[in-house]
Amino acid sequence: MTAADNASHTTAAGDDAAHEGFTPEERAAMKEHAQELKKASRRRSRAEKEAEAAADVVAKIAEMPDADRVLAERVHAIVTANAPTLAPKLWYGMPAYALDGKVVCFFQSASKFKTRYATLGFSDVAALDEGAMWPAAYALTEVNAEVEARIAELVRRAVS
Template structure:
């Protein structure tokens, strides 16, 4: 199924935009200095992107940013395909996707394969739908971030 602006058998307009954003992110990374200045610039880019998000998603992304900063300060904020992510050694560990920007019913909090969440039964979630989490929901999300960020 294609929508207006899509090319049959190709990428959707949304996918093309995400790829352009990622290319711009990589170009900006190549120009930046290393160390603290780069980390500060990455966080500034992430916070600027969050500020541009539609109401609702913006508040959830801000809350997630404060949670990650508090419970997993060793994870570094950085944009990935125009969406907030938090990485260790350049590898994304947890991320947020704006549902409104993605034209989806809900936003998503997710963990990558770099997250330390392996469960004994070999079964665990890698993403969570977010619409308007309760305080209990935010506490559960903070626990997932804390566990995901553990180093082995």
């Protein structure tokens, strides 16, 4: 590796340690996303695509470790009940909900990226704007009545 190559691989802080690029979890998520795109391109009608994508989401949730699965099942039920215009689909191997093919919100399990908590995230397509700054992701450790109400309100607002 030349000095120029080494300089381009240093961390943002300027450390001399080489940056390794994507983590194994990030690479796996990108591979899953490529497989999702390939599978989606083979589907025929829109109704068939949506039905198969929804089944893929349910299957992916069923594969999750118990703690993540319980949260993902609740989020899935809340989103589909409160924003029926959103179509479930896999996005980087995680449950997501799209409007006209564009992801509005998604669930990211804690186990996927070995994090302390699961995440409910919203893309820039979500209509959640509040002034100059607003949250676009929420940490989830449990879904109680209060959290359920907040998620329901957020997804209804996201598609309004």
